[in-house]
Every structure is written in C-alpha cells, then in structure tokens.
Amino acid sequence: MLDEALLSINQVTLMQQWSLRQAIEGLTRHGLRGISIWRDKLHEMPLEEAVRLVGDYGMTVSGLCFAGLITSPDRAEAAKARDEVRRAIDEAAALKARCLVFVAGGVDPRDKDIRSARGRALDGLASLVPHARAAGVRLGLEPLHPMICATRSVLSTIKLANEWCDALAAEDAVGIAVDTYAVWWDPELEAGIARAGKRICAFHVSDWLPDTQDLRLDRGMMGDGVIDIPAIRRMVEAAGYTGQREVEIFSARNWWKRDADEVIRVIRERYQTAV
Amino acid sequence: MLDEALLSINQVTLMQQWSLRQAIEGLTRHGLRGISIWRDKLHEMPLEEAVRLVGDYGMTVSGLCFAGLITSPDRAEAAKARDEVRRAIDEAAALKARCLVFVAGGVDPRDKDIRSARGRALDGLASLVPHARAAGVRLGLEPLHPMICATRSVLSTIKLANEWCDALAAEDAVGIAVDTYAVWWDPELEAGIARAGKRICAFHVSDWLPDTQDLRLDRGMMGDGVIDIPAIRRMVEAAGYTGQREVEIFSARNWWKRDADEVIRVIRERYQTAV
Numbered sequence: 001m002l003d004e005a006l007l008s009i010n011q012v013t014l015m016q017q018w019s020l021r022q023a024i025e026g027l028t029r030h031g032l033r034g035i036s037i038w039r040d041k042l043h044e045m046p047l048e049e050a051v052r053l054v055g056d057y058g059m060t061v062s063g064l065c066f067a068g069l070i071t072s073p074d075r076a077e078a079a080k081a082r083d084e085v086r087r088a089i090d091e092a093a094a095l096k097a098r099c100l101v102f103v104a105g106g107v108d109p110r111d112k113d114i115r116s117a118r119g120r121a122l123d124g125l126a127s128l129v130p131h132a133r134a135a136g137v138r139l140g141l142e143p144l145h146p147m148i149c150a151t152r153s154v155l156s157t158i159k160l161a162n163e164w165c166d167a168l169a170a171e172d173a174v175g176i177a178v179d180t181y182a183v184w185w186d187p188e189l190e191a192g193i194a195r196a197g198k199r200i201c202a203f204h205v206s207d208w209l210p211d212t213q214d215l216r217l218d219r220g221m222m223g224d225g226v227i228d229i230p231a232i233r234r235m236v237e238a239a240g241y242t243g244q245r246e247v248e249i250f251s252a253r254n255w256w257k258r259d260a261d262e263v264i265r266v267i268r269e270r271y272q273t274a275v
Numbered sequence: 276m277l278d279e280a281l282l283s284i285n286q287v288t289l290m291q292q293w294s295l296r297q298a299i300e301g302l303t304r305h306g307l308r309g310i311s312i313w314r315d316k317l318h319e320m321p322l323e324e325a326v327r328l329v330g331d332y333g334m335t336v337s338g339l340c341f342a343g344l345i346t347s348p349d350r351a352e353a354a355k356a357r358d359e360v361r362r363a364i365d366e367a368a369a370l371k372a373r374c375l376v377f378v379a380g381g382v383d384p385r386d387k388d389i390r391s392a393r394g395r396a397l398d399g400l401a402s403l404v405p406h407a408r409a410a411g412v413r414l415g416l417e418p419l420h421p422m423i424c425a426t427r428s429v430l431s432t433i434k435l436a437n438e439w440c441d442a443l444a445a446e447d448a449v450g451i452a453v454d455t456y457a458v459w460w461d462p463e464l465e466a467g468i469a470r471a472g473k474r475i476c477a478f479h480v481s482d483w484l485p486d487t488q489d490l491r492l493d494r495g496m497m498g499d500g501v502i503d504i505p506a507i508r509r510m511v512e513a514a515g516y517t518g519q520r521e522v523e524i525f526s527a528r529n530w531w532k533r534d535a536d537e538v539i540r541v542i543r544e545r546y547q548t549a550v
Contacts, residue, residue, distance in 0.1 A: 107501040109501055114501075118462070145422065147490070159462070208425050212422075212490060225387075
C-alpha cells in the first residue's frame, strides 16, 4: 500500500469542476491533504485568502503550476515574462509550495531557432535564481513532451534538465520535476533520473492513452495507458525522492467531464494499483 | 539553388490525390524523377507492373515506405510481422529503392513494457539482416517522434538508432532515415547526425506547425512551421549524406485536400526557399 499522505492531486485534474476553495474542501472530504495549485485558479481569490485556506485545512502544496515561458526573442517580452515568474515565486513562497513548476517556453516562429530558444531559457533562469533563492523557493524545471516543444517547452528531456542544473549550479533554488507523461518514452530515462537524484523536487503521474487525440488535453488516468508508472516511481524513489506523488491529468474528453468526487475515488483506487 | 535531381516526393504527400501510376506520371510532368513509394499504393498493381513503370519513366526511388511494427510480445504475431518485412525487402529490391524505411513498432498494452519492446525490435531486426543483405536492400531505421512511441515506434531518437546500428554491426544492410519532423526537437540532434555519418540513407523533410492538431496527420509544408530545415539538411550533408531530399507530408486538413499539381508547385518553390 502506498501512503495516501503522499498523494497529491493537481488542481488541473479537476479544472472544469472545482475552484480552489472547492478543491481544498473536496480533497479534505476524501481525507486527502496534498494539492498542487494551478495559478489561474489561485488568482480567483486574494493570495492572502488562499494562504489562509491552505493553512486552515492543513494542506501540503506539492507545487505551484506553473511559471516560465521566457524564450521570446523580443527582449521586452522576455523581461515581462521573467517578471511574471518572480510574481509566481512570491506566490509559491507564500503557499509554502514544495516547488514552483517551471515551463521553459517554446520556439518562436519569428526566429525558428530552437538552439537560441534553449540558450535564452537558460540565461533567463540564471537571472531568476537570486529571487528564488531569496524567497526560499525551488524552481522545478519540468521537461515536457517533445510534442509540445514548439509551443510550451524547449526543455524536452531529463538529460537536458540535468545539464541546465549543472550550468546553474544552484541546487538549493533549482530542481527537476519528473512527469511520467512527458518522459516515459525516453531511452535514457533511467540514467537521467539516477543522475537527477536529489534534484527531483516533484513527481507527476498520468498515463499515455494509445488513442491519444490531442497534444495537450488528452492524458489518461493511471492504469488506462501504456506507461509502466510504478517502474518510473521506483526509479525516482531509488534516486532519493521522498516527496508527494502528484496526479496531473489534463483530460478534456473524459475526466474533466466527470463528477469530481468520482474522479477522486478513481484516483485513490489507481494510486494503489497503478502508481 | 538546390538540385531538383535530388528532390524526391513521398507518395504519401499526395495520398488522397494520386495512385502510383498517377504519381509517376504527375511528377514526370513537373520534370521530377524522385519518388518514395508507399506500400499500400504499390499493392494496387502487380509488383512487376510497378517495377516496369518506375523503369520506363526513369524514376529514382528514394525509399519504400514502410515495413516493421515487429514489437508484439506475441511470438506468432511477431513472426508474421517479420515475414511481412521480408516481403517488403523483396519489393524494395525489385524497385531498386535506396532503402526500405523501417518503423519499429510501439508499446503493447498487453505488457506496457517499453524496454522489452525495444529489445524485441532489435532482436527482430537482427534476424532480418541476412534477408536484407541477400537482397541488397538497406533497412533505413527511422526514429519517429516520441508522440507516436506508443503506437508506431519505440525507436525515438537518432542516438538510439545509432546504438542499434552499433549492435547490429551490419552497415551494408542497415542505415538510418532522418526525418526533420521526427527529430527536430532533440537536444542531441547535431551529435546524433554527426555520429550517424554514412549510415544516413534517407533524409525526409516536412515542418512542425505551431498549431498542430493531430499526432500523425497534420504535418506542415516546409517553411510553414518552426523547424530550421536548412540547418538540419546541412548537418545531414556535413555528415556525408549525398542522396535525395524527400518531402513527406501527412496533411489531412490541408495538403491532402489540394490539387496535386498545386502541391507539387509549392513543394518545388519551398525546396528552394525552405529546405
């Protein structure tokens, strides 16, 4: 049996059903205390109110999702994007989130230059480290699936995330978020996770559906796809990760349409059988 | 100016418009002699007739697409799949194709074991090498995009293709097909291509549309997306590849709906400006 105290549910999994207040109350009804907060939802109320809510209900925030998208080749745009990351860092600090999930940003059609986009992301990150460090927040660099490389993240593998961490040399302020959905296909997954070791600051789970119909919003419930999630969990835990296992399912055609309490019941069941 | 003698058009680009005969006649009208033949189209006529047609029109066949899908955990299914590859090898030999594009196969929901699927693909390949060698056909191992890893190919990177080539030790019978669409996101692209060197037996081009709407059938025309195709072409050619540049566009919502002659006109133009 996996410990339910380490089960966290990313709010995006119930994006269409619940506000932040409803999510916290709902998870509590099911005896769960782990949540990852989605920034769009967070902004529905004053930050102070969210912080109070999280405290009153004794929630443990596995992550704040997300900030980043700093790869613009336009200097003013990139500076504005970095300022937004700083705001998110402050929010993550207030919420005592285990990490702020960092999504690099994509390839700009204006220059079609993935190598430069990666360079800008790394340089931008370096300039954000002092703010994260001062706030006591860890940025969780999340490699995303190569299918959203153009639009969301030029950080496509754990290996590259490790290289960025090496370059940043800021282990206190920068870690790696491992998401099964994003990395399961990687031939070097095991080596990448082992090398990441204590850098791993978040572990997200969902499954890959063989009949996937959308590049972002068609993730599967653990057990419904072809990812051997327990094998990846064991790799992550063998590398030294002892934190929460966070369920993050974007599912426009299935789980977003279901009753939230039913979704949570299925997650709790699958947490034991398929995580 | 790129030499049009090295421009090849994969039949799948005109999948909805033309039969094999129409494609050969149509390309000839535009002064083109390079074609990659799609097996479903090939099977519309007796092989001998196709061979005669290719010879009569003086076409150079950059590839026969495709064979493989040999990752089944069921022994009988896998054996049947390998037999089908042998048939394709014989077809490729008859057509004097520069290579037979090899697509490994996906992850079986029955075992959800990507590592075993990769092992079975490599073992299966090893058992196919003697037939390919005897037929004088080169198998072009094609890494496919990780987004079709579950259904089509557990061979997801050029690095893994190089490792398989190392293991097979059969440079005469096994090469690598580099497809810009499949590999453009790879942080180790340049190193992988350089290491592949003379193994590269095919170079496929198409572009990644930022608003991609389908995991397989929404590729873009060169120049319409965010891939720096000329940069990748230069890498491939610097590695020693001197063969055809093959345009392979699956496009259910755009190019498959257009007049075939218009598609070819656009390809010829983009070949000069975006390849």
